[in-house]
Amino acid sequence: MKPQDTFAADQSAVMPTYGRADLWFERGQGSYLYDYDGLAYLDCASGIAVNNLGHNHPHLVAALHAQIDKVWHVSNLYRIEGQEKLAARLAKATALEHVFFCNSGAEANEGAVKMARRYHHAKGDTNRHVILCAGGAFHGRTLGMLAATDRPAFREGFGPMASGFIHAPFGNLNELRNQMSDKIAAIFIEPVQGEGGANAAPDGYLEGIRAAADEFGALVIADEIQTGMGRTGHLFAYQKAGIQPDLIAVAKGLGGGFPMGAIIARKEIGEAMGPGSHGTTFGGNPLAVAAGNAVMDVLEDEAFFPELGQRISQLDAGLAELASLYEGKIAELRGTGFLRGIKLSEGYEAGVLNGMLRDHKLLAVPAADNVLRLLPPLTISSDEVDELLRILHNAMKAL
Numbered sequence: 143m144k145p146q147d148t149f150a151a152d153q154s155a156v157m158p159t160y161g162r163a164d165l166w167f168e169r170g171q172g173s174y175l176y177d178y179d180g181l182a183y184l185d186c187a188s189g190i191a192v193n194n195l196g197h198n199h200p201h202l203v204a205a206l207h208a209q210i211d212k213v214w215h216v217s218n219l220y221r222i223e224g225q226e227k228l229a230a231r232l233a234k235a236t237a238l239e240h241v242f243f244c245n246s247g248a249e250a251n252e253g254a255v256k257m258a259r260r261y262h263h264a265k266g267d268t269n270r271h272v273i274l275c276a277g278g279a280f281h282g283r284t285l286g287m288l289a290a291t292d293r294p295a296f297r298e299g300f301g302p303m304a305s306g307f308i309h310a311p312f313g314n315l316n317e318l319r320n321q322m323s324d325k326i327a328a329i330f331i332e333p334v335q336g337e338g339g340a341n342a343a344p345d346g347y348l349e350g351i352r353a354a355a356d357e358f359g360a361l362v363i364a365d366e367i368q369t370g371m372g373r374t375g376h377l378f379a380y381q382k383a384g385i386q387p388d389l390i391a392v393a394k395g396l397g398g399g400f401p402m403g404a405i406i407a408r409k410e411i412g413e414a415m416g417p418g419s420h421g422t423t424f425g426g427n428p429l430a431v432a433a434g435n436a437v438m439d440v441l442e443d444e445a446f447f448p449e450l451g452q453r454i455s456q457l458d459a460g461l462a463e464l465a466s467l468y469e470g471k472i473a474e475l476r477g478t479g480f481l482r483g484i485k486l487s488e489g490y491e492a493g494v495l496n497g498m499l500r501d502h503k504l505l506a507v508p509a510a511d512n513v514l515r516l517l518p519p520l521t522i523s524s525d526e527v528d529e530l531l532r533i534l535h536n537a538m539k540a541l
């Protein structure tokens with residue numbers, strides 16, 4: 143019996159916080175999800191930038207199987223081999239020193255903000271608590287992160303908002319510098335805004351943020367929850383700009399589908415977080431770090447990023463062609479790497495296009511600002527990129 147025959151949509155006990163599509167997937171393999179009738183969907187949603195290595199990746203499956211037979215959970219009261227290993231790898235890859243493991247993106251961001259404040263507090267700079275965020279930012283749905291997130295609809299009915307968060311328009315260094323003061327603890331930034339509409343930082347923006355933070359004694363927190371773990375063609379998106387953040391929040395792709403997050407911090411920040419200063423029951427449990435280490439094994443393969451670079455170029459070329467063919471319907475191409483957006487012209491709706499793509503067996507994700515977001519698995523093949531482009535052509539023609 144198929145689940146749709148058992149669970150009527152209008153009687154679901156699942157809280158209706160999502161406008162869910164009436165699609166049910168039974169299994170996944172590589173770049174495809176299969177519904178209960180065995181129909182294949184090319185998955186360029188990747189569980190919203192989570193399944194970066196596609197579905198049922200043999201190395202991840204083997205790593206989880208091996209850990210399942212040993213131990214699932216022990217708590218952070220004890221040292222955990224996989225944590226030590228993954229922390230060392232993330233620290234090395236980012237030229238930072240300390241890693242805290244948690245369970246989700248919002249939790250990673252919350253922790254990063256706490257750490258930024260605690261760092262200044264520990265230095266005796268106790269008035270420095272304001273977090274300067276960007277217009278259009280998305281940092282998560284917890285009470286704290288709602289105040290950092292700049293989406294009024296997400297806040298409706300949930301007030302009062304946490305204080306100590308202000309915003310400057312994304313991409314505008316002058317406006318950002320105008321808001322700098324000795325109260326700013328950190329500048330909090332997504333190198334590419336994902337939910338906000340696949341907005342890549344303009345050239346020089348991240349460098350300017352680093353310079354402003356240094357000048358005013360503030361930290362830089364990079365929210366790499368969506369952009370990290372290879373999504374933009376670099377392990378982390380900030381690396382393209384050549385800047386060094388003080389804190390990095392990671393989640394989504396980190397566990398390849400296993401829920402986990404991490405905060406990577408500079409040594410002095412980690413040292414301001416003594417025993418008892420922060421905690422989590424589940425964070426970094428043996429299953430999670432087994433998944434995280436397996437993801438890192440794949441990303442650290444020498445051939446991984448060169449290969450990904452070729453697929454990204456292929457997609458770039460295909461999207462450029464699409465944009466010129468349908469210039470009346472496509473207002474702009476957005477984003478970078480495998481975090482791409484197609485902004486539709488007035489009169490065309492990203493939500494409608496997304497539904498048409500679904501009918502053509504392609505999964506994508508809408509974003510703010512009438513943008514359709516493409517988040518292909520980083521392991522997508524050349525033939526599958528061609529298939530993605532072919533489906534896009536057919537849907538754009540019909541739109």
Ligand SMILES: *Cc1c(COP(=O)(O)O)cnc(C)c1O
Nearest residue numbers: 246247248280281282336367368
């Ligand atoms: C998804 C996302 C979050 C929130 O992550 P959750 O795991 O859903 O809490 C925060 N920041 C960015 C940039 C994201 O893309």
